[in-house]
Each structure stands twice: as structure tokens, then as C-alpha cells.
Amino acid sequence: MSEPSDALVAASDDAGAAARTREREIVRSAIFAVRAGRTETYARIVELYQIRLFNLVLMGLRDRAAAEDIVQEAFVRAYTHLNAYDAQRDFYPWLATIAVRLAQNWRRRIREHATEAPDEQEEIQLERDVLHDVIVDESSRRLWLAVAALPPTERMAMIMYYRQEMKIEEIARALGVTDGTIKTSLFRARAKLRSSMQNEFTPTSELPHEL
Amino acid sequence: MSCEQVRKIIAGLPRRQWSAEQNAHAERHMRECEACRAALSVAERLDAQLGALPELPISESMTPGVMAAIERRRAAARDAATNAVPRPTSEARGWWAISLGAVLGLCAYFGALLSGAAMPLGFGRLSLHPLVAVAAAGILLCLSGASLVTRDRPKRPASS
Secondary structure: OOHHHHHHHHHHHHHHHHHHHHHHHHHHHHHHHHHOOOHHHHHHHHHHHHHHHHHHHHHHHOOHHHHHHHHHHHHHHHHHOHHHOOOOOOHHHHHHHHHHHHHHHHHHHHHHHOOOOOOHHHHHHHHHHHHHHHOOOHHHHHHHHHHHOOOHHHHHHHHHHHHOOOOHHHHHHHHOOOHHHHHHHHHHHHHHHHHHOHHHHOOOOOOOOOO | OOHHHHHHHHHHOOHHHOOHHHHHHHHHHHHHOHHHHHHHHHHHHHHHHHHOOOOOOOOOOHHHHHHHHHHHHHHHHHHHHHHOOOOOOHHHHHHHHHHHHHHHHHHHHHHHHHOOOOOOOOOOOOOOOHHHHHHHHHHHHHHHHHHHHHHOOOOOOOOO
């Protein structure tokens, strides 16, 4: 493969590593301050992770209002259980696990109380208007909707792996499944996305055989 | 490695998850195979676009909302701690047990005296009398009370 592209990947990896180190520093100092009694410093952690966590939960639930409630509750729970957090590990996967558990419980409650199965297409349709305002690029919008149309475990795994750069074992822990299940979910989800985004990614001249 | 095998690797997981061995085999094959190079390029474009998937904004009131909720929980926890009825210590419970045991013991003793069935300082022939059970309960209460009283007391260092 081409060397310039490899150099670009290496540069982007370096930038990613530097950003993660900075993030760890912010979290470590904020947690130290909170444990020392300065509760207001927790706002720094909320500011840092709120959008990331919201997009994860939103992708899981596809309900903006519920996602905001769950994100808020997840931050509060993380605060009240801060003593259980192992500072040797990254903070975000721990926080994401709390949020995913809350989201799973929410889905379970909705399913138990629902008189009929929810209309998946209708749920996604609700997001289209919001997406139009936020995501200008048509192709990105289509991809977002294609990811949102995947089954819950697959779409959560996709977001955590690609968008939030979590490791496979961290995703497995958060979703309460095995590493193998996550690998299978990623494989299936990629195949589905390739198929639904075929025109976008596979001009006939470029790819003679289907993958 | 055949095209089919390389396509399986490409379709399987993103490239950063490939093993060193898979990477080396695929790399060697793709030097010669334009179709597999194209397949990898398509897969990498999808992976890159997924990595840059746009994020939807969250309500601006999230941070103040979280901090207010935390403050409410802390206030509730403080109130609960203030209003909670303090649980008596082991020592206090021990003394209560000893007192109750002593009262039961005295009741049994004087009951025996009044009924004329026993001599002072002894229960004589009353081995199956209900007063014996009362006296036994009193003794048990006194013993368990004594154990509660002494449980949390620091032990004296052994004298040399």
C-alpha cells in the first residue's frame, strides 16, 4: 500500500495517542479534586464526556429525551460510585458501562410495558429531521441512518469501536457479552453497512467481485 | 494465500485488528492482486467514514443538570444521616441485656421464696418449675450482655 497513506495513518495515531494522554490527565486531576471534596470539579468530566456518552446512548435507544435522562443518571451514578472506580483503568469505558446498563434496563422496561412491538423505521424517522440540521453531508447522514438501523448490540459495538475507539474487551465488558460476540457483531455490521452503502463505496470499475 | 482467503480477512475485521501473520500474508498477496487491493481500499474507506461518523449535540443544560442532581443526592444523603435514629452501641445493648437478665433472675428468686418452694440462695426441688426457666433465661441474658460489653473494648497488653 502507498507510503504517504501509511504516514498519514501514523500521524493520526500519534495525534490520537496525545489526545488520549491529555484526556487521562484531565480525568485524573478532576477525580483527585472530587475525592478531596471539591465536587464542582466533576463538571470537567461531564463536559469532557457528555457528547460522546450521549451519542452512544442515543444510538442504543434512538430516543433523544430518554438518552439525555440516562446520560444524566449515568454521570450521577458514576459520581456516587466514584470510590469503586479503578484509577489504573480508563474512565470512559467504566462510565460507558454504567450508561449501557441503564439503557438496557430502560429498553427492558419499555418492552415489558409495550402493548405492541415498536416500529423500528418510525423510530429512525424521528431522527431524520434532527440529522438534516446537524449532518450536512448526505453520505454521512446515510451512514448514520444505516448504523442506526442495525440491531442494538451491533450498532452499539460499531459506535464504541469506531467512534469512541474502545478496545474489543472493553466493549464486551460494557455490553455484558464475550469478545467473540463483539467480533462477530462487528463483522456482521460491516457486511450490512457495505451492502447498504454499496453505491457509496463500490464503484463497479473499482471492485470487480463482491466482498 | 488465495483471493478468497484475503477477502475473508478484509471482510472479517478492520485492519488494525489483523494479526501480524494475517497482515504479512495479505500484504504479500495484494502486491500482486489489484482486485484485493481495491477491496481493501473500499473496506478502509468505510472504516474511515465510520471513525468520522458525526456526533449529535446534547442539550446545553446537561452539565448544570448533572451537578444539580448530584447536589440534590448529597443533600438527601445528609438529611438521611441527620434524621437517622442512632443505633445503640454494643456496649449499651450489653448493659441492657445484663439489667434485664438480673431482673429476670431476681424475679425467679423472689418468686421461689414467695411460693415457699425454695430456700434462700437455692432452688432446691424446683428442677422442673417454670421459675427455673425464667432464672435460666436471666443467666443467659447476663452472659450474652457481658460478652457484648467486653467485645469492643481494647485488650490490655499482656504484662511482662
